[in-house]
């Protein structure tokens with residue numbers, strides 16, 4: 001596959017409609033179990049609602065991961081060493097990224113994101129905070145191998161993928177992504193890149209379900225915003241008032257599923273195409289997989305990464321794992 005750099009990432013048709021969004025929605029709504037990929041949550045309204053989610057009492061992952069990054073800087077520094085180029089998969093959070101960067105004395109910071117505007121504003125803020133640190137934002141879809149800037153070619157790489165975003169993917173896609181990351185980060189001289197990755201942990205079902213169905217209804221608004229976005233951008237007529245937010249623990253697959261459930265039989269149009277839902281039928285909008293130390297390690301190994309060290313917050317709710325690209329052949 002050809003690495004991508006600097007190409008137009010959002011493909012709009014003559015009416016200014018995002019072609020990939022329309023294709024994903026129409027394909028997803030034609031399925032017997034209706035489903036829309038979770039990446040489409042994050043328009044401006046959805047991103048603002050997600051920010052609000054991270055501050056909710058019930059939503060522990062952001063606080064738990066920040067606690068880990070705050071408490072283990074000395075470990076990161078010792079195990080990772082100075083001078084690596086930190087390649088962050090996603091634009092970076094204003095809190096977590098500085099915690100890592102100030103712990104390890106990196107040689108450069110390279111945020112990768114599909115949304116150029118957000119990437120540029122968050123990179124500028126970070127560059128102000130770390131004067132002297134070379135910052136090279138790259139607008140790219142990191143689900144594929146990305147060509148990194150020539151300026152960082154001599155540096156060893158550390159991938160950073162916080163937030164348990166890996167949990168949004170089904171295992172097959174998660175493993176594909178881990179392998180792409182390995183290809184993106186590989187050095188020319190065969191030195192093995194490292195990866196620091198956050199994963200949310202399996203825990204009491206009631207705690208998990210509350211984190212995705214908060215008392216204030218912010219997560220419900222986040223979920224419903226997807227249907228509203230379809231109505232706004234794809235000429236949709238989804239009766240959002242007849243849809244209810246659901247967050248359900250799927251124990252077989254170790255994941256929280258979010259759905260939008262029809263409260264009565266409904267008929268609606270999207271981009272001129274007719275769809276129906278019977279009362280009780282759902283649109284599946286998100287998976288958020290939860291891991292154990294072993295299941296996380298197994299997934300990393302399947303993606304070509306050997307786990308080196310694992311940290312959790314005091315309450316054991318969330319984990320951060322440091323891994324290194326596996327040798328081409330490991331015994332036996």
Ligand code: AVJ
Pocket residue numbers: 053061163164165167168211212219222286287288
């Ligand atoms: C951004 C993928 C980590 O799965 O916890 C939060 C998104 N969805 N509440 C998660 C989300 C509902 C979040 N991630």
